[in-house]
Amino acid sequence: MSGQGRFPEPPVVIVGGLHADARRAAVARLLADVPGSVVLHHDLATATAGTVVRTVRDATGILAAGEAPLVNDCACCALREDLVPELVRLAEAGGTPLAVVELWDSVEPKAMAEVVTAGGFTVAGVITAVDPALVLPYLGNGDDLAEGGLAAAATDQRTVADTFARQLEYASVLALADSLPGSPEADEEDHELLAQLHPTARRVPIGHGNPAGAPHASPELARAALAGFDVEAAAAAQHPACALLPAEADAHGVATLVWHRRRPFHPERLYAALEDLTCAAARSRGRFWLAGKGDTLLHWDAAGGALCVESAGPWLASLPDAAWELVPPVRRAAAALDWHPEHGDRCQHLVFTSPGLDRDGLERLLESCLLTDAEYAAGQAAWDRLPPAFDTLLEV
Missing domain, CATH: 3.30.1220.10 (CobW-like, C-terminal domain)
Known part of the structure; x- marks a missing residue:
């Protein structure tokens, strides 16, 4: 299916980030802000058993679940093969105002945004969810992803720090989940570090807790997420030859x-x-x-x-x-x-x-x-x- 298909396609918002609690809070906020929206998530934690677990859910709970086999012993490859067909099925079913693709912890949004676009869908926004108090600890963490069970393939040699940096710097929107349970309180230095690392990103505070139950949930995150995203320009902004680097x-x-x-x-x-x-x-x-x-x-x-x-x-x-x-x-x-x-x-x-x-x-x-x-x-x-x-x- 492509942009000329017979079914109206929902805009796609990608939500990623190694800060899992912040990511879940951002997804819950989008579900609250856009009634009827649906979340697709591929859990790569089961990859060692040879499969990737897919769930489709809305604000009320899980609508469907299934498994996708590994492709070339690579969980991320399985995600790529399975994601667009799931979006097609969602579009064919109709009635979905927004498709949220919640990435697993170490999956980087750039590759998935390009997969979604190549599949004929419109990426309306890319969000990286962040706990501001954890930015410096994660940037300083040189451990291999494999050491924490976060590798997406047997050959994955990325570290926590470089993966987090790319997730952070690619997104057009940073969803800031302050004061999450078990996390230290963020201070001015934490927020300033975020601002200097990615000065062009729109930073949206989302708080924590149960946004779906909030009587007056602010739609700011949804507005930011649906503002539009240029996949080609985002790739150019990351390329070393023409990277959009921070200023003094x-x-x-x-x-x-x-x-x-x-x-x-x-x-x-x-x-x-x-x-x-x-x-x-x-x-x-x-x-x-x-x-x-x-x-x-x-x-x-x-x-x-x-x-x-x-x-x-x-x-x-x-x-x-x-x-x-x-x-x-x-x-x-x-x-x-x-x-x-x-x-x-x-x-x-x-x-x-x-x-x-x-x-x-x-x-x-x-x-x-x-x-x-x-x-x-x-x-x-x-x-x-x-x-x-x-x-x-x-x-x-």
């Missing part, structure tokens, strides 16, 4: 440093500083330029004391003019903003966000990793002869 900020004990420079890093000095740079902030991300690898845009992604560095394709300056027509307009626009007459779009653009950030010390450390004036003046041929300290890390 400093408030309530939390700071964001935006570090932008026009000369390459010395590979050995940067490599030696990686541990200190990774641990300098709760979250850091961006793109960088390494001397000796002038054609390759490198992606920096750190959370939980762990750093992922990988190639994100070529700098546009390294491509022939004819190839530019094949590059998406948003990518060309991002390159134009960074364009330098000599180096093109090659640059350092790294962003560090954390409570208690030592901005001066961090800037000094970053500056020390750049080529010196003499090394810079030596030119590209000399840069290419520098020791390839990153080759092992990049699996070159």
Whole structure:
């Protein structure tokens, strides 16, 4: 079934997040705000037994339940295969004003939003539900998902921190469930950290408890969720080459440093500083330029004391003019903003966000990793002869 099918399709809102209690509170709020809405949920906790349990429910309880077999030993793959057919059945049944897809703990919303869109449905909004008091602990948690029974496949090597960061930064709406039972009270620093990590997200307080029983439930979450979501733009905002990164900020004990420079890093000095740079902030991300690898845009992604560095394709300056027509307009626009007459779009653009950030010390450390004036003046041929300290890390 597609957008031209004979049955009217309900708009789809995706609700995800590792904070399960907050996620359930957000879903309950949507059920209260939009009478008649239906929630689809795939529980991946049973994946070790070879199946994924699917439930369909509304505000009154479970309407249907079933199982989907694993696909390629991957619970997330089973979810992808099963989700769109369930949405089709829901659309064919008619009468549903809103379909809420509640993701299991470690499932990331980006992949599911793209699956829903490819299936011909409209993603009206993506919500990540958050307990503000747990943001810093989760960003600092470098444990593998598998250690907590949260892996979505036997080969899943993600950590709690990097998964939570991606869930948080992709969503257009953050549903804030403060003062959940068993959770500490969130303070100004917790809320400021959220605001700086994802400044463009709409943050909607939802409280806790039983929203369905509230006599005057505020529809603010539903309004925010149904405001519209551009899956293609959201993907571009996460791509290292044109990522929509946070701006400079400093408030309530939390700071964001935006570090932008026009000369390459010395590979050995940067490599030696990686541990200190990774641990300098709760979250850091961006793109960088390494001397000796002038054609390759490198992606920096750190959370939980762990750093992922990988190639994100070529700098546009390294491509022939004819190839530019094949590059998406948003990518060309991002390159134009960074364009330098000599180096093109090659640059350092790294962003560090954390409570208690030592901005001066961090800037000094970053500056020390750049080529010196003499090394810079030596030119590209000399840069290419520098020791390839990153080759092992990049699996070159």
